[in-house]
Each structure stands twice: as structure tokens, then as C-alpha cells.
Amino acid sequence: MMAPAHMIAGATSWAVYHYFVKPMPEASLIELVGCMSICSVAALLPDINHPTSTLGQKIYPVSKFISMVFGHRGITHSLLAFFGMMYLLTSIAPQQEYGLLITIVAIGYLSHLVGDVITPAGLPLLYPIKYRFTIPWTIEAGGVGGMYCCCFIWLVCAGAVYPMALMGRAPINALAKLGLQERA
Numbered sequence: 001m002m003a004p005a006h007m008i009a010g011a012t013s014w015a016v017y018h019y020f021v022k023p024m025p026e027a028s029l030i031e032l033v034g035c036m037s038i039c040s041v042a043a044l045l046p047d048i049n050h051p052t053s054t055l056g057q058k059i060y061p062v063s064k065f066i067s068m069v070f071g072h073r074g075i076t077h078s079l080l081a082f083f084g085m086m087y088l089l090t091s092i093a094p095q096q097e098y099g100l101l102i103t104i105v106a107i108g109y110l111s112h113l114v115g116d117v118i119t120p121a122g123l124p125l126l127y128p129i130k131y132r133f134t135i136p137w138t139i140e141a142g143g144v145g146g147m148y149c150c151c152f153i154w155l156v157c158a159g160a161v162y163p164m165a166l167m168g169r170a171p172i173n174a175l176a177k178l179g180l181q182e183r184a
């Protein structure tokens with residue numbers, strides 16, 4: 001997927017998390033938009049090893065080095081990188097102060113992996129095992145049509161989330177009744 005699609009996926013994923021996974025009724029709209037923005041940037045992190053990616057261009061020497069050592073869609077597109085990053089972040093940053101930020105980065109990163117796993121090239125999720133995971137119905141990553149298609153899917157998701165959240169947060173309360181979710 002291309003950078004704009006990843007950013008939309010990241011922002012949308014945070015909206016879904018915000019309303020359905022861990023409801024934060026105390027958060028203002030500005031805080032929500034701020035978190036979505038950070039999540040959309042975090043969603044670019046796995047492409048740090050791609051010198052021509054949006055993020056890679058900004059830190060070209062670093063991305064070129066990682067690309068030469070691990071290749072594109074190598075280690076940074078794996079569960080090893082994800083859990084390694086989480087371990088590092090939770091080790092160096094106190095959970096109390098940075099818990100929300102770490103969660104945002106985690107969700108942005110995961111949204112990128114989900115976005116790429118639906119492309120024909122797939123992902124080496126179990127790196128260093130080279131096998132690439134994908135799904136039977138993939139979306140061409142490089143094509144502009146594919147990018148618009150991805151953006152459209154994620155926006156539909158976001159469009160579905162917001163009205164549902166406004167409608168009395170019915171899905172959240174339903175989950176709470178099942179004991180699956182804290183009542184907001």
C-alpha cells in the first residue's frame with residue numbers, strides 16, 4: 001500500500017480502537033483527532049526500510065542501510081519487529097506517562113501490517129522465516145486504483161464507526177452486557 005492509504009488506515013484504526021475496543025468517553029474531539037494524526041504517522045513506521053517511501057526519504061541514510069541489510073518488507077514488516085519495538089518502548093518509556101502513546105504507535109504499526117498483508121506481495125510475518133503471508137483476494141499495492149480502493153475501504157470503516165458511536169454507543173454497551181468490555 002502507498003503512504004496515503006497507510007495513513008488513512010492508521011487514523012481509521014485509532015477511531016475504531018477509540019470507540020469500540022477501549023472507549024474513552026472523557027477524550028475531547030481535539031484529543032481524538034490528535035491521536036488519529038499520531039496513529040497515521042506511526043502507520044508509516046514499517047516502511048522505514050524503504051528509501052523511497054515517504055518516511056524513508058526523510059531519513060534516507062538509515063532507511064538505505066536497513067533496506068540493504070534486510071530488504072524491503074523484510075524485518076520491519078514482521079511480528080519480530082513489532083514485538084521488539086513494543087518491548088523496547090515499554091522498557092524505556094514509563095507506562096504511566098507514555099502508555100497512550102505506545103498504544104497509538106502499536107495500533108498504527110499493526111494497521112500497516114494489515115494493509116500490506118492484503119497486497120499480492122504479502123508479508124514475512126514470521127521473519128527470519130521468508131514465507132510471505134497474504135490473503136486469497138488481494139489489492140494491487142502499487143496501482144493508484146488499489147490505493148483509492150484501500151482508502152475507500154478504510155473510510156467506509158471510519159464512516160460506519162462514527163455514526164454508530166454517536167448512536168448511544170450501542171455496540172459498546174452490548175459488549176459490556178456480555179462481560180467482554182468495560183462499560184464506558
Ligand SMILES: [Zn+2]
Binds near residue numbers: 001046047073112116
Ligand atoms: Zn509496508
